[in-house]
Amino acid sequence: MHTSFIKIIHFSRLVKINERLREFNYKKNNTAGDYVFDVDTADDRGNRIFFRLSKNDNEWTLNSTHAIPDWIGQHLQQLVTELEEGILSN
Template identity: 70%
Template sequence: MHTSFNKIVHFTRLIKINGRLREFNYRKNNNAGSYVFDVDTADDRGNRLFFRLLKEDNEWQLTAKMAMPEWVTDNRELLITELEEGVLSN
């Protein structure tokens, strides 16, 4: 009998955006591909925002089913940098 385990990679990063410290939760989605991370955070009202960062052809892309506020899309590179640092530390 052969059993296979996939390590669950998840971590939280605190990132200062527009003078405000925000919490971003990253979780690797093993079912969607090798470089796919689901991310969630809260907006100013406490509503959860969900989006995905995926790497295709050595380029990170931010995708979401809902419209993302500008403070998320404008800081995409910062979110990717924190993602890569979090992966290295886990």
């Protein structure tokens, strides 16, 4: 009998955006590809915002089925930097 395990990578990072500290939760999506992370955070009213960061040809892209607030898109590079630091520390 052969058993295999897939390591789950999940971590949270605090990021200061527009003078406000926000928590971003990153989770590696093992079924979608090697460099695909599902991310969630809260807006000013406490509503959850879900989106996906994926890496293709050494470039991270943001994908979502819902409208993403401008403050997330404007700070994409900062979110990617936090993602890469979180990968290295896990």
